[in-house]
Amino acid sequence: MYSGLPVKIGRAAEGDTFEAAVLAGLARRPRAVPAKFLYDAQGSALFDAICELPEYYLTRTEIAILRDCVPDIAALAGPGRQLVEFGSGSSTKTRLLLDGLHKVAAYLPIDISVEHLEASSRRLRRDYPLLPVVPVYADYMDMPVLPWLPGAADAPRLGFFPGSTIGNLDRHEAREFLHNARRLLGRGGALVLGADLKKDPEMLHAAYNDSAGVTAAFSLNLLLRMNRELDANFDARAFAHDAFYNSGEGRIEIYIRSLCPQWVRVAGRPFFFDTGERIHTEYSYKYDLGDIDALSASAGFVRARTWTDPHRLFSVHYLTAAGDEPG
Ligand SMILES: C[S@@+](CC[C@H](N)C(=O)[O-])C[C@H]1O[C@@H](n2cnc3c(N)ncnc32)[C@H](O)[C@@H]1O
Structure with missing residues (x-):
């Protein structure tokens, strides 16, 4: 029925996307490379390792919340959903x-x-042999459509956006994402959203500056990816991971900082980095319930239910399309 290979949608699969984004991002000031490029195979494996770190409270807290609230989500969603x-x-x-x-x-x-994506889908097919698993290779900011599924075409959709991934989007992008998700999820669609909450800056700082240096390796893998894919010659030891909480903006900001004056070549072009010069790689916005309400409303969603942990570190929300009843 399904080939098992990822279905490509939008421009994610175009080979020159990474090169074009890097060359443009290094040429401008302040320098920046979009966070999505942190995730090649090595980046994804390093992110999985981050999820196991003692300082990275996000994953285990969200899992604990989900364990408790899945029966509620099941009751709200009803049977027979496509899970996206x-x-x-x-x-x-x-x-x-x-x-x-x-x-x-x-x-x-x-x-x-x-x-x-392919490896995760293979594992899921092995463990859920009766479930149609249809992996989609796409940039979720550039998704005009979802694949049409014979046999499940009429099933209402339930979106899932966990992991505080929404925090990687700035306010404008988050609204754009939700707006498009609402359209893709269609009539009767709902979205389960995991968002990290504002909290003690020291706890936030520790989560993005772990003592084992795994988050630093995840950041610096971006330079190694440029070496692998763009014929660049970064010496990752001459750069450092730089992450801090900007309380005014309510976000963690992550950069790669040059430790000395140096020239680097990327895809045949020379770039000079002075000591302290930075490449922005990622934001992680932190939310409170008022922020979630405002964001949801601006994208045509309503927050129907919210679950948090006892320390209110993390939140899971059930958003329904404005005008739809939950369920
Ligand atoms: C923070 S991780 C969360 C992973 C998982 N959902 C979880 O909760 O543990 C973000 C995931 O989104 C993917 N990703 C990041 N930007 C993306 C984009 N623009 N389009 C599609 N996937 C993206 C990454 O490859 C990664 O698997």
Whole structure:
């Protein structure tokens, strides 16, 4: 029925996207490379390692919340949904939904890290042999359509966007993402959204500056990816991971900082980095419930239910299309 190979949608699969983004991002000031390029096969494996770190409270807290609230989500969603996950990674949290929802019609994991997507989908097919798993290789910011699924075409869609991935989008992008997700999820669609909450800056700082240096390796892998794919000659030891909480903006800001004056060649072009010069790689916006309400409303969603942990570190929301009843 399904080939098992990822379905490509939009421009994610175009080979020159990374090169064009890097050359443009290094040429301008301030320098920046979009966060989605942190995720090649190595980046995805390093992100999985981050999820296991003691300082990275996000993953284990979200999993604990989901364990408790999946029965509520199942009751709200009703049976027979297509489950559509944006930025699915290893699809680990998804298993809680697959086990707890009633009669999932199909699972569509969407990710830009295509090898990781294929491997995760293979594992899911092995563990859920009766479930149609249709991986989608796409940039979720550039998704005009979802694949049409014979046999599940009429199943209403439930979106899943966990992992605080929404935090990587700035306010404008987050609204644009939700607006498009609402359209893709269609009539009767709903979205389960995991968002990290504002909290003690020291705890946030530790989560993005772990003592084992895994987050630093994840950041600096971007330079190694340029070496692998763009014939660049970065010496990753001459750069450092730089992450801090900007309380005014309510976000973690992550940069790669040059430790000395140096020339680097990328795809045949020379770039000079002075000591302290930075490349911006990622934001992680932190939310409160008022922010979620405002963002949801601006994209045509309503926050129907929210679940948090006892320490209010992380939040999971059930968003319905404005005008639709939950369920
Ligand atoms: C923070 S990780 C979350 C992974 C997983 N959902 C979880 O909760 O553990 C973000 C995931 O989104 C993917 N991703 C990042 N930007 C993307 C984009 N623009 N389009 C599609 N996938 C993207 C990454 O490859 C990665 O798997």
